Amino acid sequence: FxxxxxxxxxxxxxxxxxxxxxxxxxxxxxxxxxLADLEAYINTQNRVASLFKQPEEWTRSLFTM
Known part of the structure; x- marks a missing residue:
């Protein structure tokens, strides 16, 4: 990045x-x-963005995080 x-x-x-x-x-x-955790941050942000597009999964993840 x-x-x-x-x-x-x-x-x-x-x-x-x-x-x-x-x-x-x-x-x-x-x-x-x-820079130490930039890659992990980007990966996590990508997962969150993808999950947010799936309302049911997004809601479910809010209770399991």
């Missing part, structure tokens, strides 16, 4: 919009460990 940000996939009009964030995370350290 970070490589997509670095390749400017999310900032078509302003190519340098996220450059400071990428530089900071990669070159100046990651004091809050943002």
């Amino acid at each position: 970070l490589h997509m940000i670095a390749q400017r996939k999310f900032s078509q009009e302003d190519k340098d919009l996220f450059k400071p964030i990428v530089n900071r995370l990669l070159n100046e350290g990651d004091p809050f460990f943002v």
Whole structure:
């Protein structure tokens, strides 16, 4: 995901919009460990988004989480 940000996939009009964030995370350290669980966060968010499209399953999951 970070490589997509670095390749400017999310900032078509302003190519340098996220450059400071990428530089900071990669070159100046990651004091809050943002990158440590980024992949797990993305995977979980994808599961939630998919589940939300299924109202019955979504409701059921609210009581089993």
